Amino acid sequence: MMEEVDRILIHALRQVGTEVDEDVDSIRQFTSELLVEGVVRCIRVIDPGLGGGLAPSLPPGMSARFRVGMSLAQACQDVGYKGEIGYQTFLYSSEPEIRSLLMFLVEKLPRESAEASAQPSGKSAVLQRAIAAAIRAQLDLAWVPPNCSLPLHCETQSGGVLNSFYTQPLSSPHCTKGSEENLKEVKEYRRDVLPPVTAQFSSSASMVASLLEQHAAELSAAQEWDGEWKSQGLLSRLTPQEYRSRKLARLQKRIQEQLRSAAQPSSESAFGVSRPASDLMDVLQSFRASAPTEHVLKKGTHFTHTQKFTFTQEAAAAAAVTPILSAQESSGDVQLRQQEELSALQAQFQQLCSDVDHLAADMRRTAVTHAQVLDELKQRELGNTEKEEKLQVKKKTIDLLPEADNNVIQLQSLVEASAKRVVNLASQWEKRRAPLIDEHRRLKEICSRQDLDSSRKLSEIKSLHEKIHVSTEEAKKKEETYKQLLTELESLPQDASRSAYTQRILEIVSNIKKQKEEITKILSDTRELQKEINSLTGKLDRTFAVTDELVFKDAKKDESVRKSYKYLAALHENCNQLIQTIEDTGTILREIRDLEEQIETENGNKTVANLERILDDFKAIRQENAALAAKVKEG
Amino acid sequence: NMEVLDRLPEPDCVKLCHRLVDGLCGREPPCRGEYGATWSLQEWAGLRDSLTALFCRAVGSNSADEEVLAELQKLCSRHAHAVLNVLRSRRREVRLALLSRTDCMSSAALQDFDWSLKLALSSDKISSLNTPLLSLSLDVRENGALRPVAVEMSKEELSALISSLEAANKVMLQMK
Numbered sequence: 001m002m003e004e005v006d007r008i009l010i011h012a013l014r015q016v017g018t019e020v021d022e023d024v025d026s027i028r029q030f031t032s033e034l035l036v037e038g039v040v041r042c043i044r045v046i047d048p049g050l051g052g053g054l055a056p057s058l059p060p061g062m063s064a065r066f067r068v069g070m071s072l073a074q075a076c077q078d079v080g081y082k083g084e085i086g087y088q089t090f091l092y093s094s095e096p097e098i099r100s101l102l103m104f105l106v107e108k109l110p111r112e113s114a115e116a117s118a119q120p121s122g123k124s125a126v127l128q129r130a131i132a133a134a135i136r137a138q139l140d141l142a143w144v145p146p147n148c149s150l151p152l153h154c155e156t157q158s159g160g161v162l163n164s165f166y167t168q169p170l171s172s173p174h175c176t177k178g179s180e181e182n183l184k185e186v187k188e189y190r191r192d193v194l195p196p197v198t199a200q201f202s203s204s205a206s207m208v209a210s211l212l213e214q215h216a217a218e219l220s221a222a223q224e225w226d227g228e229w230k231s232q233g234l235l236s237r238l239t240p241q242e243y244r245s246r247k248l249a250r251l252q253k254r255i256q257e258q259l260r261s262a263a264q265p266s267s268e269s270a271f272g273v274s275r276p277a278s279d280l281m282d283v284l285q286s287f288r289a290s291a292p293t294e295h296v297l298k299k300g301t302h303f304t305h306t307q308k309f310t311f312t313q314e315a316a317a318a319a320a321v322t323p324i325l326s327a328q329e330s331s332g333d334v335q336l337r338q339q340e341e342l343s344a345l346q347a348q349f350q351q352l353c354s355d356v357d358h359l360a361a362d363m364r365r366t367a368v369t370h371a372q373v374l375d376e377l378k379q380r381e382l383g384n385t386e387k388e389e390k391l392q393v394k395k396k397t398i399d400l401l402p403e404a405d406n407n408v409i410q411l412q413s414l415v416e417a418s419a420k421r422v423v424n425l426a427s428q429w430e431k432r433r434a435p436l437i438d439e440h441r442r443l444k445e446i447c448s449r450q451d452l453d454s455s456r457k458l459s460e461i462k463s464l465h466e467k468i469h470v471s472t473e474e475a476k477k478k479e480e481t482y483k484q485l486l487t488e489l490e491s492l493p494q495d496a497s498r499s500a501y502t503q504r505i506l507e508i509v510s511n512i513k514k515q516k517e518e519i520t521k522i523l524s525d526t527r528e529l530q531k532e533i534n535s536l537t538g539k540l541d542r543t544f545a546v547t548d549e550l551v552f553k554d555a556k557k558d559e560s561v562r563k564s565y566k567y568l569a570a571l572h573e574n575c576n577q578l579i580q581t582i583e584d585t586g587t588i589l590r591e592i593r594d595l596e597e598q599i600e601t602e603n604g605n606k607t608v609a610n611l612e613r614i615l616d617d618f619k620a621i622r623q624e625n626a627a628l629a630a631k632v633k634e635g
Numbered sequence: 636n637m638e639v640l641d642r643l644p645e646p647d648c649v650k651l652c653h654r655l656v657d658g659l660c661g662r663e664p665p666c667r668g669e670y671g672a673t674w675s676l677q678e679w680a681g682l683r684d685s686l687t688a689l690f691c692r693a694v695g696s697n698s699a700d701e702e703v704l705a706e707l708q709k710l711c712s713r714h715a716h717a718v719l720n721v722l723r724s725r726r727r728e729v730r731l732a733l734l735s736r737t738d739c740m741s742s743a744a745l746q747d748f749d750w751s752l753k754l755a756l757s758s759d760k761i762s763s764l765n766t767p768l769l770s771l772s773l774d775v776r777e778n779g780a781l782r783p784v785a786v787e788m789s790k791e792e793l794s795a796l797i798s799s800l801e802a803a804n805k806v807m808l809q810m811k
Contacts, residue, residue: 128765131754164772165749169661171728189724193653202663251811 002026004504005099012106016041027099033058035098036072036090042105043075050075062620065091076101079108091617092610126487166206167213172197230465234458544572637685639678641713648714652721655686660732686718693722694729739776746781747774769793 006026014020018038024030030038037056044051054075058065069087076085081104089097173190201207233243400407547568555562640648651665658664667679674682693703700719707715722729738744753768766789773784788796 131756135756165747166774167747169732171660171662183723185720185724188720189653193650200662247811254810 009102009106012109013038016045028095030098032091032093035093039072039105042109043079046079046108050078061624062617063624092613094606095604165209167210168201168206170197170200170210170214234461637682639674639682642673645714645717649717649721652718656690656725656729659687659690660728690722690729691733694726695733743775743777745773746776
């Protein structure tokens with residue numbers, strides 16, 4: 001028990017900064033010096049203002065020592081120690097006193113370790129602490145010019161060549177796949193010409209970056225393909241090559257559609273082509289230079305044609321008018337004529353416009369009629385062919401008419417024969433059909449079963465993929481937590497584990513409980529004994545009283561009985577005395593034990609040794625005083 | 636103007652062709668100084684351009700070896716087979732390079748990017764900030780010229796950027 005307490009106290013003192021030797025493992029071994037140092041350090045931690053004025057070591061002079069003891073005792077009382085304390089506690093120490101004092105001081109110590117463990121733990125906290133530590137270390141180093149820097153400084157103070165991340169494409173044989181792998185020229189090229197990857201760069205700075213980039217690109221491409229294959233490729237039930245080629249075809253088709261749909265609107269509205277559309281047209285033209293795009297693009301609508309036509313006509317008219325206009329130069333009539341002409345021209349223009357409208361309407365009408373006529377024509381033609389067929393049937397009937405009876409019979413027999421044949425064929429067909437249908441059904445069933453099977457397997461594969469994914473993720477996460485916990489564990493203080501203490505405390509508590517139980521048992525035993533004793537005494541008294549009475553009655557008549565009465569009285573007396581003596585012995589034994597205990601405690605206080613030491617110290621003080629007096633006299 | 640190729644011995648010719656393809660694929664192209672003694676500046680430029688164009692054309696239109704050989708034999712009879720071999724061995728790389736060129740067929744294309752994560756420990760006003768910052772630098776090729784773009788983003792801005800990029804990727808996937 002006490003060893004445990006001592007160990008905790010010594011550990012706490014070490015943490016405060018007291019230099020306790022390794023072989024000191026109990027309070028009994030503490031010297032005055034060690035005690036003073038420990039107490040001073042504890043007080044400094046508890047109350048820095050109070051502890052600042054205390055020296056952690058004992059001075060050589062005896063009176064100075066005495067003063068130090070006094071001030072220390074005062075400081076302990078200021079901190080709040082309630083027990084008995086004085087200079088003697090430090091100079092002439094007794095074990096229990098020291099223990100109680102140290103226990104009080106250690107209790108008073110601020111809970112540094114508790115605070116440390118209460119700090120936010122976790123990844124970010126660990127990282128931030130690491131960063132703080134690294135920065136502190138860097139700040140502790142003195143700056144030196146780069147020229148005279150030691151390897152020590154390289155890490156933190158090198159002005160370093162930091163390369164920016166520039167990549168170059170590179171060629172390496174491993175990454176190629178496909179049919180050309182086995183081409184003779186490719187092999188030769190790789191063997192003879194292709195430089196190693198490290199020699200492919202103009203500057204060595206971009207090598208690592210390029211390699212990383214290449215690797216990342218390949219990795220992400222592989223991952224993307226993997227994901228797509230797992231999600232869609234497997235469901236399509238194709239081989240990878242087939243899937244790829246199908247996808248390629250689909251993409252190409254899509255691109256073509258996009259281009260076509262982008263090209264269409266511009267050809268529809270050829271009159272008002274906007275600028276970007278015409279750009280796209282250029283691109284398209286360059287794409288299919290040989291194709292007759294001209295035709296497609298310039299095929300305008302009806303409206304554009306009419307418009308063009310009108311404008312060209314007008315321009316021609318204007319060209320015809322201008323020479324006449326310029327020939328005559330009389331200024332008076334010019335305006336009038338111009339106006340006239342203008343109005344004439346406007347009228348003409350309007351006339352022409354209305355003409356155009358009329359014509360357009362006419363065209364539309366004629367187009368409609370044209371379509372109607374075409375329809376009619378088709379219907380007529382259909383009617384004609386029908387009528388022709390009818391005509392032929394009738395012609396044949398007419399041919400057959402002359403020998404009507406004969407022909408009828410022949411026809412009937414023919415009809416019967418063909419009917420029979422039809423029935424025959426039908427029965428045959430039925431015969432054939434039944435097994436075929438069965439076969440068909442069977443095959444269908446097999447097919448559906450296989451379908452089911454394969455879809456089930458597909459879903460299984462999918463779920464397996466998912467499971468793999470999830471478990472890898474989990475494994476990664478767990479690994480990370482493990483690492484983090486490991487770092488945290490390393491950062492935790494190694495000594496004096498909390499759990500050990502709590503366990504110890506629990507043990508002690510259970511011990512105490514057991515002891516308490518035993519004590520109560522003993523107490524109840526004692527009580528029972530007391531009861532028994534009491535009842536026995538009562539019984540004895542009563543028995544004695546009865547016997548006494550009986551014997552006393554007979555004693556008056558008989559001499560021998562009187563004698564026996566005397567003996568009885570004597571016996572009673574003696575027994576009483578005996579009991580008294582036994583009780584006295586018990587009290588004395590108890591007293592003896594008490595005294596022995598007292599002696600023990602007095603011995604524990606090392607009174608004799610302390611007295612001797614006090615005498616020595618007293619002598620030393622006297623000597624010092626004498627020396628001082630001599631000095632004063634000399635002075 | 637490819638007849639001037641005949642002035643080189645065959646091994647040198649093969650090497651030149653390979654280095655031209657290297658240049659086409661984005662690595663270091665051959666420089667004129669090495670061939671200064673063999674050709675004049677004009678000849679060099681012409682030869683370089685026409686050979687590169689030949690490679691591009693042959694791979695781009697996926698023409699058969701015989702066609703290319705016929706074309707080559709018209710121009711430079713001596714090394715036709717050597718050049719064809721170079722073409723055959725590098726067909727895949729040239730194709731990839733041409734594809735990536737086609738990918739960048741817009742006014743601005745992302746050439747390269749780099750990022751670095753920084754942790755702001757404190758600022759002039761707050762003693763403990765602990766804010767992560769991402770600095771993203773993009774190299775954008777804009778009309779042929781490389782333009783660096785540097786952005787610094789906080790966590791929220793970065794997640795906004797990432798979500799918009801994911802949306803763009805989704806659209807891309809739908810196109811497929």
